[in-house]
Amino acid sequence: MKKILFLVVLSFTQMSFAQNFDIRTSSSNQTSKSIYSKQDAPLVVANGQKTFFYATAFIPNNIESITVIKGEKAVNLHGEKAKNGVLEITFKPNTVLLNLQNFYSEYNISKADQFLPIVLNKHFVDEKEYLLLDKSAITSVKILDEQPFVEPVLLPKGKAIYIEAMEMK
Template sequence: MKKLLFLLALSFTQLSFAQNFDIRTAPTDKNSKNIFIKENAPLVIANGNKTYLYASALNVNNIQSINVFKGENATNRFGEKAKNGALEMTFKPETQLLNLQSFYLEYKISKENQSLPIVLNKHFVDEKEYLLLDKSAIFSVKILDEQPFVEPVLLPRGKAIYIEAMEMK
Protein backbone atom coordinates (compact mmCIF):
# COMPACT_ATOMS: atom_id res chain seq x y z
CA MET A 1 0.00 0.00 0.00
CA LYS A 2 2.83 2.43 0.87
CA LYS A 3 4.59 1.64 -2.40
CA LEU A 4 1.37 2.36 -4.28
CA LEU A 5 0.91 5.63 -2.37
CA PHE A 6 4.48 6.66 -3.14
CA LEU A 7 4.16 5.81 -6.83
CA LEU A 8 0.86 7.70 -7.06
CA ALA A 9 2.40 10.74 -5.37
CA LEU A 10 5.45 10.57 -7.65
CA SER A 11 3.25 10.22 -10.75
CA PHE A 12 1.07 13.10 -9.60
CA THR A 13 4.07 15.36 -9.09
CA GLN A 14 5.49 14.48 -12.49
CA LEU A 15 2.20 15.28 -14.20
CA SER A 16 1.08 18.31 -12.24
CA PHE A 17 4.17 20.31 -11.26
CA ALA A 18 5.71 20.95 -14.67
CA GLN A 19 5.47 19.83 -18.24
CA ASN A 20 9.23 19.85 -18.84
CA PHE A 21 10.65 17.39 -16.34
CA ASP A 22 13.92 15.90 -17.44
CA ILE A 23 13.00 12.26 -16.88
CA ARG A 24 15.44 9.57 -17.95
CA THR A 25 15.39 5.87 -17.38
CA ALA A 26 18.52 3.79 -17.45
CA PRO A 27 18.51 0.04 -16.99
CA THR A 28 20.46 -0.97 -13.91
CA ASP A 29 19.86 -4.65 -14.45
CA LYS A 30 17.59 -6.61 -16.76
CA ASN A 31 14.65 -6.49 -14.32
CA SER A 32 14.61 -2.86 -13.16
CA LYS A 33 14.91 0.74 -14.24
CA ASN A 34 16.28 3.71 -12.37
CA ILE A 35 14.07 6.80 -12.44
CA PHE A 36 16.28 9.86 -12.68
CA ILE A 37 14.58 13.23 -12.37
CA LYS A 38 16.72 16.33 -12.43
CA GLU A 39 15.53 19.58 -13.94
CA ASN A 40 12.39 21.08 -12.44
CA ALA A 41 12.24 18.28 -9.88
CA PRO A 42 10.05 18.78 -6.85
CA LEU A 43 11.73 19.23 -3.51
CA VAL A 44 11.53 16.21 -1.18
CA ILE A 45 11.38 16.79 2.56
CA ALA A 46 12.07 13.52 4.39
CA ASN A 47 11.70 13.82 8.17
CA GLY A 48 12.63 17.51 7.84
CA ASN A 49 15.68 16.90 5.57
CA LYS A 50 15.55 18.59 2.16
CA THR A 51 16.61 16.53 -0.85
CA TYR A 52 15.67 15.66 -4.43
CA LEU A 53 14.84 12.20 -5.76
CA TYR A 54 18.03 12.13 -7.85
CA ALA A 55 20.12 12.83 -4.72
CA SER A 56 18.49 10.27 -2.46
CA ALA A 57 18.06 6.58 -1.83
CA LEU A 58 14.93 6.03 0.25
CA ASN A 59 13.44 2.69 1.18
CA VAL A 60 9.72 2.98 0.34
CA ASN A 61 8.95 0.31 2.94
CA ASN A 62 10.00 2.79 5.62
CA ILE A 63 7.63 5.57 4.52
CA GLN A 64 4.81 6.28 6.96
CA SER A 65 3.10 9.11 5.08
CA ILE A 66 3.43 11.39 2.06
CA ASN A 67 1.95 14.86 1.55
CA VAL A 68 2.05 16.60 -1.83
CA PHE A 69 2.33 20.41 -2.09
CA LYS A 70 2.37 22.53 -5.22
CA GLY A 71 2.24 26.13 -6.33
CA GLU A 72 2.23 28.90 -3.74
CA ASN A 73 1.41 26.40 -1.02
CA ALA A 74 4.77 24.67 -1.63
CA THR A 75 6.88 27.86 -1.85
CA ASN A 76 5.18 29.46 1.17
CA ARG A 77 5.82 26.35 3.22
CA PHE A 78 9.31 25.28 2.01
CA GLY A 79 10.82 28.28 0.19
CA GLU A 80 12.01 28.94 -3.35
CA LYS A 81 13.58 25.47 -3.77
CA ALA A 82 9.99 24.12 -3.74
CA LYS A 83 8.88 26.27 -6.71
CA ASN A 84 8.27 23.03 -8.66
CA GLY A 85 6.34 21.50 -5.79
CA ALA A 86 7.26 19.39 -2.81
CA LEU A 87 6.79 15.90 -1.42
CA GLU A 88 6.83 15.79 2.36
CA MET A 89 7.59 12.28 3.62
CA THR A 90 7.49 10.98 7.15
CA PHE A 91 9.49 7.83 7.83
CA LYS A 92 9.08 5.21 10.50
CA PRO A 93 10.85 6.14 13.76
CA GLU A 94 13.48 3.38 13.40
CA THR A 95 14.57 4.65 9.94
CA GLN A 96 18.12 6.01 9.94
CA LEU A 97 18.40 8.82 7.39
CA LEU A 98 21.92 9.97 6.57
CA ASN A 99 22.69 13.45 5.24
CA LEU A 100 26.07 14.19 3.64
CA GLN A 101 28.00 14.66 6.89
CA SER A 102 26.44 11.69 8.68
CA PHE A 103 27.09 9.57 5.54
CA TYR A 104 30.80 10.49 5.68
CA LEU A 105 30.94 9.58 9.37
CA GLU A 106 28.92 6.35 9.08
CA TYR A 107 31.01 5.01 6.19
CA LYS A 108 34.32 6.41 7.47
CA ILE A 109 35.01 8.50 4.35
CA SER A 110 38.38 10.20 4.93
CA LYS A 111 38.69 14.02 4.80
CA GLU A 112 40.77 13.57 1.64
CA ASN A 113 38.00 11.58 -0.10
CA GLN A 114 35.18 13.90 1.01
CA SER A 115 35.99 16.22 -1.89
CA LEU A 116 35.41 13.42 -4.43
CA PRO A 117 32.31 13.41 -6.64
CA ILE A 118 29.47 11.16 -5.47
CA VAL A 119 27.84 8.69 -7.83
CA LEU A 120 24.56 7.14 -6.66
CA ASN A 121 23.46 4.11 -8.69
CA LYS A 122 25.49 5.28 -11.71
CA HIS A 123 24.16 8.86 -11.51
CA PHE A 124 26.27 11.85 -10.55
CA VAL A 125 24.91 13.76 -7.52
CA ASP A 126 25.82 17.31 -8.53
CA GLU A 127 24.37 18.94 -5.39
CA LYS A 128 26.06 16.85 -2.71
CA GLU A 129 24.55 18.96 0.07
CA TYR A 130 21.16 17.44 -0.83
CA LEU A 131 22.36 13.84 -0.50
CA LEU A 132 19.98 11.88 1.74
CA LEU A 133 20.21 8.14 2.23
CA ASP A 134 18.07 5.68 4.13
CA LYS A 135 20.75 3.45 5.65
CA SER A 136 18.59 0.36 5.04
CA ALA A 137 18.58 1.17 1.30
CA ILE A 138 22.39 1.13 0.93
CA PHE A 139 23.97 -2.04 -0.48
CA SER A 140 27.58 -0.85 -0.73
CA VAL A 141 29.84 2.19 -0.63
CA LYS A 142 33.15 2.16 -2.49
CA ILE A 143 35.89 4.57 -3.45
CA LEU A 144 36.51 3.97 -7.14
CA ASP A 145 39.95 4.81 -8.51
CA GLU A 146 38.45 5.42 -11.92
CA GLN A 147 34.71 5.93 -12.26
CA PRO A 148 33.75 3.85 -15.31
CA PHE A 149 30.35 5.39 -16.03
CA VAL A 150 29.88 7.55 -19.07
CA GLU A 151 26.14 7.68 -19.68
CA PRO A 152 24.17 9.36 -18.21
CA VAL A 153 26.93 10.51 -15.87
CA LEU A 154 29.08 13.25 -17.29
CA LEU A 155 31.96 13.37 -14.86
CA PRO A 156 35.60 14.00 -15.37
CA ARG A 157 37.49 10.74 -15.26
CA GLY A 158 39.05 9.94 -11.92
CA LYS A 159 38.20 8.88 -8.41
CA ALA A 160 34.63 8.94 -7.10
CA ILE A 161 32.58 7.76 -4.14
CA TYR A 162 30.19 5.14 -5.51
CA ILE A 163 27.03 4.31 -3.61
CA GLU A 164 25.00 1.32 -4.69
CA ALA A 165 21.53 1.53 -3.19
CA MET A 166 17.98 0.27 -3.44
CA GLU A 167 15.98 2.07 -6.07
CA MET A 168 12.50 3.38 -5.48
CA LYS A 169 10.05 1.35 -7.54
Protein backbone atom coordinates in the same frame (compact mmCIF):
# COMPACT_ATOMS: atom_id res chain seq x y z
CA MET B 1 0.64 -1.87 0.44
CA LYS B 2 2.84 1.10 1.41
CA LYS B 3 4.96 0.54 -1.71
CA ILE B 4 1.87 0.61 -3.94
CA LEU B 5 0.57 3.73 -2.18
CA PHE B 6 3.96 5.41 -2.58
CA LEU B 7 4.13 4.58 -6.30
CA VAL B 8 0.57 5.81 -6.86
CA VAL B 9 1.31 9.10 -5.06
CA LEU B 10 4.61 9.47 -6.92
CA SER B 11 2.90 8.83 -10.29
CA PHE B 12 0.11 11.27 -9.47
CA THR B 13 2.64 13.86 -8.34
CA GLN B 14 4.69 13.50 -11.51
CA MET B 15 1.56 13.87 -13.63
CA SER B 16 0.38 16.92 -11.68
CA PHE B 17 3.83 18.54 -11.86
CA ALA B 18 4.05 17.65 -15.57
CA GLN B 19 1.22 20.00 -16.41
CA ASN B 20 3.52 22.88 -15.45
CA PHE B 21 6.21 21.93 -17.99
CA ASP B 22 6.49 21.83 -21.75
CA ILE B 23 7.07 18.11 -22.27
CA ARG B 24 7.59 16.94 -25.83
CA THR B 25 9.54 14.42 -27.76
CA SER B 26 12.72 15.40 -29.45
CA SER B 27 12.50 16.44 -33.09
CA SER B 28 15.06 18.06 -35.38
CA ASN B 29 16.51 21.11 -33.56
CA GLN B 30 14.24 20.81 -30.55
CA THR B 31 15.59 19.39 -27.31
CA SER B 32 13.27 17.33 -25.18
CA LYS B 33 12.45 18.37 -21.66
CA SER B 34 11.59 15.84 -19.00
CA ILE B 35 9.94 16.19 -15.61
CA TYR B 36 12.88 14.18 -14.33
CA SER B 37 15.40 16.93 -15.05
CA LYS B 38 17.11 18.40 -12.02
CA GLN B 39 15.93 21.92 -12.87
CA ASP B 40 12.27 20.85 -12.81
CA ALA B 41 12.45 18.40 -9.92
CA PRO B 42 10.15 18.95 -6.98
CA LEU B 43 11.83 19.52 -3.64
CA VAL B 44 11.62 16.57 -1.26
CA VAL B 45 11.42 17.27 2.46
CA ALA B 46 12.08 13.99 4.26
CA ASN B 47 11.63 14.17 8.03
CA GLY B 48 12.37 17.89 7.80
CA GLN B 49 15.52 17.52 5.66
CA LYS B 50 15.53 19.07 2.18
CA THR B 51 16.66 16.98 -0.78
CA PHE B 52 15.77 16.02 -4.37
CA PHE B 53 14.95 12.55 -5.72
CA TYR B 54 18.19 12.38 -7.76
CA ALA B 55 20.13 12.66 -4.46
CA THR B 56 18.16 10.08 -2.47
CA ALA B 57 17.70 6.40 -1.86
CA PHE B 58 14.62 5.41 0.14
CA ILE B 59 12.84 2.16 0.86
CA PRO B 60 9.08 2.67 0.28
CA ASN B 61 8.15 0.33 3.15
CA ASN B 62 9.82 2.79 5.54
CA ILE B 63 7.55 5.65 4.47
CA GLU B 64 4.76 6.56 6.86
CA SER B 65 3.10 9.39 4.88
CA ILE B 66 3.50 11.69 1.86
CA THR B 67 2.03 15.17 1.41
CA VAL B 68 2.11 17.07 -1.90
CA ILE B 69 2.36 20.87 -1.80
CA LYS B 70 2.37 22.99 -4.96
CA GLY B 71 2.43 26.61 -6.06
CA GLU B 72 2.88 29.65 -3.89
CA LYS B 73 2.27 27.70 -0.69
CA ALA B 74 5.29 25.46 -1.45
CA VAL B 75 7.57 28.48 -2.03
CA ASN B 76 6.29 30.26 1.09
CA LEU B 77 6.95 27.18 3.22
CA HIS B 78 10.27 26.02 1.76
CA GLY B 79 11.79 28.82 -0.32
CA GLU B 80 12.70 29.21 -3.99
CA LYS B 81 13.98 25.61 -4.36
CA ALA B 82 10.32 24.58 -3.90
CA LYS B 83 9.07 26.49 -6.97
CA ASN B 84 8.31 23.16 -8.71
CA GLY B 85 6.43 21.82 -5.71
CA VAL B 86 7.24 19.81 -2.61
CA LEU B 87 6.84 16.23 -1.53
CA GLU B 88 6.86 16.08 2.26
CA ILE B 89 7.72 12.53 3.30
CA THR B 90 7.50 11.28 6.85
CA PHE B 91 9.37 8.08 7.61
CA LYS B 92 8.61 5.48 10.24
CA PRO B 93 10.36 6.24 13.56
CA ASN B 94 12.98 3.48 13.24
CA THR B 95 14.21 4.65 9.82
CA VAL B 96 17.79 5.96 9.86
CA LEU B 97 18.29 8.79 7.35
CA LEU B 98 21.86 9.81 6.55
CA ASN B 99 22.67 13.29 5.31
CA LEU B 100 26.09 14.03 3.79
CA GLN B 101 27.99 14.42 7.07
CA ASN B 102 26.28 11.38 8.68
CA PHE B 103 27.10 9.36 5.56
CA TYR B 104 30.79 10.30 5.71
CA SER B 105 30.93 9.32 9.40
CA GLU B 106 28.91 6.11 9.05
CA TYR B 107 31.06 4.80 6.19
CA ASN B 108 34.42 6.16 7.47
CA ILE B 109 35.06 8.32 4.41
CA SER B 110 38.44 10.00 4.94
CA LYS B 111 38.74 13.80 4.98
CA ALA B 112 40.66 13.64 1.70
CA ASP B 113 37.99 11.50 0.01
CA GLN B 114 35.18 13.80 1.15
CA PHE B 115 36.14 16.13 -1.71
CA LEU B 116 35.49 13.42 -4.31
CA PRO B 117 32.39 13.47 -6.51
CA ILE B 118 29.51 11.23 -5.40
CA VAL B 119 27.82 8.79 -7.75
CA LEU B 120 24.56 7.22 -6.56
CA ASN B 121 23.42 4.23 -8.64
CA LYS B 122 25.38 5.49 -11.67
CA HIS B 123 23.97 9.03 -11.35
CA PHE B 124 26.19 11.96 -10.46
CA VAL B 125 24.96 13.88 -7.39
CA ASP B 126 26.02 17.41 -8.30
CA GLU B 127 24.63 19.05 -5.14
CA LYS B 128 26.16 16.80 -2.50
CA GLU B 129 24.66 18.83 0.32
CA TYR B 130 21.25 17.42 -0.70
CA LEU B 131 22.34 13.78 -0.36
CA LEU B 132 19.86 11.91 1.86
CA LEU B 133 19.91 8.15 2.20
CA ASP B 134 17.79 5.62 4.02
CA LYS B 135 20.61 3.62 5.61
CA SER B 136 18.75 0.34 5.04
CA ALA B 137 18.64 1.06 1.28
CA ILE B 138 22.44 1.21 0.90
CA THR B 139 23.92 -2.02 -0.45
CA SER B 140 27.55 -0.89 -0.91
CA VAL B 141 29.87 2.10 -0.71
CA LYS B 142 33.18 2.14 -2.58
CA ILE B 143 35.91 4.58 -3.45
CA LEU B 144 36.54 4.00 -7.13
CA ASP B 145 39.95 4.86 -8.53
CA GLU B 146 38.51 5.36 -12.00
CA GLN B 147 34.78 5.92 -12.37
CA PRO B 148 33.74 3.66 -15.26
CA PHE B 149 30.39 5.23 -16.10
CA VAL B 150 29.68 7.08 -19.30
CA GLU B 151 26.07 8.30 -19.30
CA PRO B 152 24.36 9.84 -17.36
CA VAL B 153 27.43 10.52 -15.23
CA LEU B 154 29.32 13.50 -16.59
CA LEU B 155 32.43 13.37 -14.46
CA PRO B 156 36.03 13.87 -15.40
CA LYS B 157 38.04 10.67 -15.23
CA GLY B 158 39.30 9.99 -11.75
CA LYS B 159 38.28 8.90 -8.30
CA ALA B 160 34.68 8.99 -7.04
CA ILE B 161 32.60 7.79 -4.11
CA TYR B 162 30.20 5.22 -5.49
CA ILE B 163 27.06 4.40 -3.53
CA GLU B 164 24.92 1.50 -4.64
CA ALA B 165 21.44 1.44 -3.17
CA MET B 166 18.16 -0.34 -3.73
CA GLU B 167 16.10 1.60 -6.24
CA MET B 168 12.38 2.25 -5.92
CA LYS B 169 10.46 0.28 -8.51
